[in-house]
Amino acid sequence: MTTAAPHYRSIFTQFLEYTQQKNIVNGKKLHAHIIKTGSTHCSYILNSLVNFYAKCHLLPEAHLAFKAIDNKDIVSWNSLINGYSQLGGRHNSVHVMQLFKNLLSEDHSVVIPDARTFAGAFTAASALMDSVGGKQVHTVAFKLGECEDVFVGSSLLNMYCKAGLVDDARKVFDEMPERNSISWATIISGYAMQRICVDALELFKRVVAEENQHVNEFVVTSVLSAFTSPEFVNIGSQIHCLGLKHGLLSHVSVGNAMVTMYSKCGSLDEADKAFEFSSNKNSITWSAMITGDASAIEEGKETHAYSIKLGFQHQIYIMTAVVDMYAKCGFLDDARKGFDNLQEPDIVLWTSMIGGYVQNGENESALDLFCRMRTEGIYPNELTMASVLKACSSLAMLEQGKQIHATSIKHGFGLEVPIGSALSNMYTKCGSLKDGDLVFTRMPSRDVVSWNSMISGLAQNGLGNEALELFNKMQIEGTKPDYVTFVNILTACSHMGLVEKGWDYFKMMSNEYGIIPRIDHYACMVDLLSRGGQLNEAKEFIESAPIDHGPCLWRILLSACRNYHNYEIGAYAGEKLMELGSQESSAYVQLSSIYKALGKSKDVERVREMMSQRGVSKEPGCSWIELKSHFHVFVVGDQLHPQVKEIRMEIYRLSKLMKDEGYHPNFDSNFADLEVWDATI
Structure with missing residues (x-):
């Protein structure tokens, strides 16, 4: 064994080198050498082989190498789980969740998952927006005491935030014994995604006051993404100054966030200044500037012309922003010209154009373009399906909506947000309340949009009492209503003639939730x-x-x-x-x-x-x-x-x-x- 050890050590070192270099040719040669020399009994070598193929994104080969290991240890499982998890995508994330279940099965009960296992599983659950599966993994991690690990905690935070469950995320965050900049950035970003600006700002103030060392580009970009209305522009300017003080403006992501923040808050002059002073402009910087100019079409056209002058007319990210800008301004012909200019538009561009048609009430055109997209073999994503379902809702096309539902199932989409919300809304808008309620109750997690769709459907179909009962349930489950929720509730009261109750809800909106009517x-x-x-x-x-x-x-x-x-x-x-x-x-x-x-x-x-x-x-x-x-x-x-x-x-x-x-x-x-x-x- 002692004579074999140097040989194994040499092979192991070579695998590490080829993995870092992603040298597939030499790695496969070394794999053949292992088989030829009979070195397939050393667990270190076999684990490094799985890791090599996984890091080189050759997951089928990694899976075969994994299956060939007789006595798998936690390193074997982690190599494959994290290989799938890091590559991302729905298909790979499903593999991660299945591998985790296999790891916990009776046959492999001697192997105990560790921090790396849980981090990979939580990342996959985030990609799938699978809050149910994520909560099950959370239970196991808590039982084994792994939640105290900062990387596991940050991955868990990300999972809850991506699923829209910021209250659960906040509980995890508050109980973390150790936090890093990723933890702070994740929870702030979670509030920002739900447009809960006050809580995002409160946490940012905490990190500045208590743990100033964690104020980095990730934390700053996260809090800036929360500011999307004019009342926050002054606070955004203060954070701009703070970023300058900490030397963060050299990061292109911070510059992009500044441009986007000023644009969304309506301060186009400040957005122009931030854009001009950005030393490292990339396609995202241009996209942010063009998208920001959506509220001022002339400035948007000038920015578009300047980007063409610089030779960016074939950059997919920039053209997507151009199409989005024209569509949001109602210039659908210009948006379509930008769309047709690209020889091979990607799914993001298709989705922007379809969404633009829906946003401007051109629902028939949206459905026609979706049919063309499918004919050309382009696979839709969640946002594409949500936009098409919204078109069916607006046209009260129940049968077509059912076909789109079937298509979403065929492509492997579940009832997570946003598809679940769009489906529930489509069925209720088309008068099929039973199907709408079935989708709603089966959704693994519900955001405020999901609740609003169902409450609106009940109110519009004469079931006002049921709408008010659902609102009470929404409050009990801890989902904060937004201004749309109260429009639906007041509509329900109006249809039923509940004047006094309507007054109560109108006052509740500002008194309890701080929503300005x-x-x-x-x-x-x-x-x-x-x-x-x-x-x-x-x-x-x-x-x-x-x-x-x-x-x-x-x-x-x-x-x-x-x-x-x-x-x-x-x-x-x-x-x-x-x-x-x-x-x-x-x-x-x-x-x-x-x-x-x-x-x-x-x-x-x-x-x-x-x-x-x-x-x-x-x-x-x-x-x-x-x-x-x-x-x-x-x-x-x-x-x-x-x-x-x-x-x-x-x-x-x-x-x-x-x-x-x-x-x-x-x-x-x-x-x-x-x-x-x-x-x-």
Whole structure:
């Protein structure tokens, strides 16, 4: 054995050298030499062989070498587990989780996982957003006392943050006996991803005050990513100064984060300065600048032109940002030109273009492009599927949505965020509440978007009580509601006429969660009061609103006044709309009819003349229905439908049947000309 030891040591040293160099040719030759000389019984050699193939990303060969080991130790398992884990991707991460389960099986119970094993497993669970599997691994790590290791703790933090479970992540962070810069950066980034800026900033202040040595480029970029609205630009500037003090601006990632922060906060001049002073610009820097200019199309076009001048027009990252910028500004033709310019667009670019169509309401174009993408053999990612499902939701295309669901299963996507949220939203928007609830309950983890989708679906389908019950459950489970949640809750209260409860939720929003009410919330409250017949209260609420709401709130009140025949408040709301220069024909028609009801013929003529002078016109109403995979579109006054005669005959039959059954519609002669005049404009 002593004579063989130097030989084994020599082979082991050579494997380490070839692994560092990723010298596949010499490594395979050495593997052949091992087989030829019968050195396959030394565990050190076999483990180094598995490690060599894994580090060279030859995972099938690594797996074969692993299977050939009779007495596997923890090094054998870790070499393969971390090989798959470090390579990343869904397929490799699934392998990691399966290997971990195999390691814990009875046949291998003599081998105990260590810190490296858990770090690899948590990394895989993060990539899969598999919070259920991650929690199971967490349980084993806790039982074996491995959670105290700083690398295991940081990997565990990352897993919970990626799954959107920041409360669980915070518990892990607070219990860590030792933290490094990665730990701090991960938890701050976790809050940033959930747009919980206050907590992200609070932790950043802690690390600066308590553990200043951990303030590095990772921590700074993490906290800067949390600032996406104008109120945080001053704090972002202070962190900019802190980064300058610590000499971190030389890191390209920090420069990119500065440009992105200023852009998202609306300070484009500061973003331009940060961009100009960035000494190490890369494609991501340009992408950040172009994306930031999405709110100012002219600056965006200038940046695009400058990038072309520098020869970056074929850089995939930059062109993706260009497409995204044009799409966000609503310039879809320009976005499509940028997309078509690249000979081989990658999945990120396809997703940006599809998402751009969906964002701008061009849902049919989004679905067409998705079909073309599949035809060209491009595999979708989670964001692609989420965008396409959103298109199906907007078009109420249940059957197509089910097909997209089947496609997501075929490609191995589960019900994790964002696909689970998009699926639940699609089913509920299409009226299939049972399927929506089934997806929702089976999601391994739910973020606030998931809860919002389900609450909205219940509220919009007349199940207000169920929506409020789900909101209570959301609070119990510790998910913090956002402004969208309260829009959905107030909508549910409005549909059920729960005025007092609506007031309670409106106050809860700011008092308990610090959410400043937006125009959507004020609109919901006006609708709630108006539906409840409290028109005076609605009028007073609008006039006391501290935000610039334009014509939105008065429009809601005007419609309610017509329903309740309150012509005085209706005339007041209508005149407010006239003062604001409303371009909606319905406002003029309703106000004119109200004046007719009040016997004010001069005001009737005045409103009609005002409408004509302002060039206000009405687009014809349009609706559609899907039957047997075929869409039937109906436009007001349209005679082009091939079955228009049969349709009119059926309407006549139903109308006669209603009259025969004794149905008498509520009829207000004061509004008799509303539809007639409306049809002529």
